[in-house]
Amino acid sequence: MTVTSRLEQVAERVETRRAMLSRLLDPDETTLGALLLAPAAVLLGGVIVYPVCKLLYTSFLDLSLTSGAPARFVGLANFQQMLEDPVFWQATWNTILITLITVPGALVVGLGLALLANLPFNIRWPVRLSLLIPWALPLSFAGLIFAWFFHSEYGVVNDVLNRVGLPGAIWFNSPRLAFAAICLTITWKASSFMAMIILAGLQTIPRSLYEAADVDGAGRVRQFFEITLPLLKPTIVVALIFRTIAALQTFDIPYMMTGGGPGTSTATLAMYIHQNTVSFLDLGYGSALAVVMFILSMCVTAVYLRMISGREGAR
Amino acid sequence: MKFARLASLLWCGAVLASSPAFAETQLKVYLSSQGQPAVWRKALDQFEAHNPGIKVTIELGGATSDLQAQYLNTVMSAKDSSLDVLILDVIRPAQFAAAGWLSPFAGRDLQSYLRPYAEANTVDGKVVALPAFADAMFLYYRKDLLDKYGLPPPKTWDELAIAAKKVTEGEHSQDLQGLSFQGKAIEGAVCTFLLPYWSQGKTVVEGGKLTFDRDAATKSLALWKSFAEAGVAKKNISEVATDDTRKEFQAGNVVFAVNWGYAWALSQGDGSAVVGKVGVARLPAVAGGEQSSCLGGWEWGVSAYSKHQEEAKKLAEYLSSPEVSKFMAINGSLLPTYAALYTDSEVNKAAPWFADAVPVVRTARARPVTPRYNEVSEVIRTTVNAVLAGVTTPADGAAQIENRLKRILR
Known part of the structure; x- marks a missing residue:
């Protein structure tokens, strides 16, 4: 072997390595795209896709840690059990009802609060702070606080009722009153969240529009419906998506206030899932219930997403 | 070079730390925050x-038996090794053993303990936990008020209702309730249901089979409902948990209270309005039935995931010993798990009524023993709560319990 041929060989090797390296350092569009997406894909796969698939798989198993028996594939048996389970139906119905009552409730109250906070005050921070506090309060604290408010003997609600000459109620002794108390608490808690998002939206509306409307002689009410509401719509839709999904997952407030009582009349789907998995260790049935909740959330999100994309298409 | 030196230093440190001369085993005991940790x-x-x-630290868990069970369920199903010795409500060993969470005490003989506890801690012939302290439900009553109206402690629930009416009407006090019991959907409500049910001579589960008697269940639910309706118990009894009963009795607002042994020491302690005015008796029976009580008490289990099995078992043995049982009887008014201690002079000085408590604990009945106890409990306690709140009738409630128990224990 001559020296030159060996040199050629080495040069060739160096060349291939450099080509590999340059492909890595300066990849074409497709490779670059894949490389850049990889971290997000791995993360999503790890924290969303894998758990959801595992949940789906578990929902087809008879897997109860209290039995000591190994997991057994049972097909749709868990879902069939659900159909015959009165507590499941009650919990699902309660969840839907809570969503239907508290989401519009919080929207109306939140909108009102946001409009108030947006008024030209001199000192705005106390108003903004009081808007922030209910939202910053942990859910379970809010539940505990309101449980005391509505307590039949020591509660402030009955005290106020008595002072104005009305009889107090045993709130948590009646399914309807207990449900009403829960909805009121959730609305109070969620309104501040709504108000904050809407307030941010309100501040993006240029003052000049209102000034022009003033010049044209449009009244306050007309201004609200013609300027404020249409320009707030995208903000409101986003707030509604967040709020609705959170409402479908309602757990903390009824858990702390009534524990689902009296009986099981104020239990929600999330509470029932928690009970089956954490208290009863029936992971199969609990997973099946969670699958139902997942589907419910997906449906609602799909509807909202359609609303958004529909609007964008019309533009 | 630097790295190598550091690594060798670390290695030396690890060897030294794990060698017997320097070893210090850290054990963690799980206790209830309301269970007198001090x-x-x-x-x-x-x-x-x-x-x-051996150093022992305490980890405090939830205030009620249900909350503790929820917490332990998550810790144990994650095979967490951080807890070594666990205090368990008497209803849990069966479930924990079935899940494989307890490390059995091979060859341990439980004959020296009171029989109900020897039984509760033996699952499939294996000793899975050791008794911590005994308990049962008792009838607490206001001795001063009963004496004032010339009434003996009632033997039946009907007598109790009449006596309660007589005292509350005589006292003309808005705040005085006749009877306080547990109507909230908590573990205590299971015993609420079972007391008059057992009193009729019925059982719920026998030999793993459901032996539910719907008529007896209806009667039991109707009895409690009638107390609320007749004004013997307060209207919001469905909101009352075990410690509410204790507090209201201690504040002097209750004539009769159904409660566990722990209420005694507190009713005779600082801040109690009823010091020296309290009597403790066996719980009443339904007319023509037998007086029965609900077996309580707590056990020491060793976690199967503990990394210090030997030391943890040593600690559990110690905590379950006659010395500790006596110490806790005197200082915490916890009922002993050894029969001889009930008549011990030092124990009787601290809690005179213990002398009469041994037959109650001996004959107290255990709640259904099944690995799926949590589900059985949930069915019973939510139904008791629903009936007391007027959501369902006693007859419908009994039917619901039967249907749901059938599905759980099939």
Whole structure:
């Protein structure tokens, strides 16, 4: 072997390595795209896709840690059990009802609060702070606080009722009153969240529009419906998506206030899932219930997403 | 070079730390926050003094039996090794053993303990936990008020209702309730249901089979409902948990209370309005039935995931010993798990009524023993709560319990 041929060989090797390296350092569009997406894909796969698939798989198993028996594939048996389970139906119905009552409730109250906070005050921070506090309060604290408010003997609600000459109620002794108390608490808690998002939206509306409307002689009410509401719509839709999904997952407030009582009349789907998995260790049935909740959330999100994309298409 | 030196130093440190001369085993005991941890701490200090090289710390869990079970369920199903010795409500060993969470005490003989506890801690012939303290439900009554109206402690629930009416009407006090019991959907409500049910001679589960008697269940639910309707118990009894009963009795607002042994020491302690005015008796029976009580008490289990099995078992043995049982009886008014201690002079000085409590504990009945107890409990307690709140009738409630128990225990 001559020296030159060996040199050629080495040069060739160096060349291939450099080509590999340059492909890595300066990849074409497709490779670059894949490389850049990889971290997000791995993360999503790890924290969303894998758990959801595992949940789906578990929902087809008879897997109860209290039995000591190994997991057994049972097909749709868990879902069939659900159909015959009165507590499941009650919990699902309660969840839907809570969503239907508290989401519009919080929207109306939140909108009102946001409009108030947006008024030209001199000192705005106390108003903004009081808007922030209910939202910053942990859910379970809010539940505990309101449980005391509505307590039949020591509660402030009955005290106020008595002072104005009305009889107090045993709130948590009646399914309807207990449900009403829960909805009121959730609305109070969620309104501040709504108000904050809407307030941010309100501040993006240029003052000049209102000034022009003033010049044209449009009244306050007309201004609200013609300027404020249409320009707030995208903000409101986003707030509604967040709020609705959170409402479908309602757990903390009824858990702390009534524990689902009296009986099981104020239990929600999330509470029932928690009970089956954490208290009863029936992971199969609990997973099946969670699958139902997942589907419910997906449906609602799909509807909202359609609303958004529909609007964008019309533009 | 630097790295190598650092690594070798670390390695030396690890060897030294794990060698017997320097070893200090850390044990963690799980206790209830409401279960007098300060008194247990004193017992643990004694253990540390006798066992140099073992340090014991306490981890406090939820206030109620249900909350503790929920917490332990998550810890144990994650195979967490951080807890070594666990205090367990008497209803849990069966479930924990079935899940494989307890490390059995091979060859341990439980004959020296009261029989109900020997039974509760033996699952499929294996000793899975050791008794911590005994308990049962008792009837607490206001001795001063009963004496004032010339009434003896009632033997039946009907007598109790009449006596309660007589006292509350005589006292003309808005705040005075006739009877306080547990109507909230908590573990205590299971015993609420079972007391008059058992009193009729019925059982719920026998030999793993459901032996539910719907008529007896209807009667039991109707009895409690009638107390609320007749004004013997307060209207919001469906909101009352075990410790509410204790507090209201202690404040002097209750004539009769159904409660566990722990209420005694507190009713005779600082801040109690009824010091020296309290009597403790067996719970009444339904007319023509037998007086029965609900078996309570707590057990010491050793976690199967503990990394210090030997030391943890040693600690559990110590905590379950006659010395600690006596110490806790005197200092925490916890009923002993050894029959002889009930008549011990020092124990009787602290809690005179213990002398009469042994037959109650001996004959107290255990709640259904099944690995799926949590589900059985949930069915019963939510139904009791629903009936007391007027959501369902006693007859419908009994039917619901039967249907749902059938599905759980099939």
